[in-house]
Amino acid sequence: AIERTLSIIKPDATKRNLTGKINAKFEDAGLRIIAQKRIKLTKEQAGTFYEVHKERPFYDELCGFMASAPVVVQVLEGEGAIAKNREVMGATNPSDAAAGTIRAEFAESVGENSVHGSDAPETAAAEIAYFFSGLELVG
Numbered sequence: 512a513i514e515r516t517l518s519i520i521k522p523d524a525t526k527r528n529l530t531g532k533i534n535a536k537f538e539d540a541g542l543r544i545i546a547q548k549r550i551k552l553t554k555e556q557a558g559t560f561y562e563v564h565k566e567r568p569f570y571d572e573l574c575g576f577m578a579s580a581p582v583v584v585q586v587l588e589g590e591g592a593i594a595k596n597r598e599v600m601g602a603t604n605p606s607d608a609a610a611g612t613i614r615a616e617f618a619e620s621v622g623e624n625s626v627h628g629s630d631a632p633e634t635a636a637a638e639i640a641y642f643f644s645g646l647e648l649v650g
């Protein structure tokens with residue numbers, strides 16, 4: 512099925528001017544970028560976005576990192592977009608990520624891992640709605 516998923520290019524990647532190279536990986540995999548904006552999150556906004564992780568030991572560090580520099584939030588659309596995006600990103604920890612994936616090529620650590628992608632249809636819908644209105648999604 513044609514799906515939509517929420518992607519975030521994280522501060523470690525925007526700081527190193529990797530937005531274009533990461534977008535090329537998505538587009539080469541057949542994902543269409545149907546919405547995109549560069550924003551600077553507050554730590555509170557990052558905290559709300561990552562609320563499901565609030566009991567984890569890395570939550571405070573994660574929220575501080577996500578607010579440390581601009582991010583690019585985007586909606587990717589395509590056949591099986593949620594799984595396809597996760598395949599292109601590679602494993603959360605770059606040392607486990609397959610060759611050629613975004614995290615294998617660009618990520619610096621498990622925390623500063625260059626990209627985020629929704630993990631399921633329900634979370635994709637909620638994460639897209641957190642950053643975009645329906646009018647901003649131009650498929």
Ligand code: CMP
Nearest residue numbers: 569572573603621622623624626627628
């Ligand atoms: P992401 O897909 O954005 O979802 C939650 C994030 O938490 C994850 O990517 C990692 O960047 C981060 N994370 C996961 N495990 C750790 C960890 N052990 N230390 C720091 N950050 C982590």
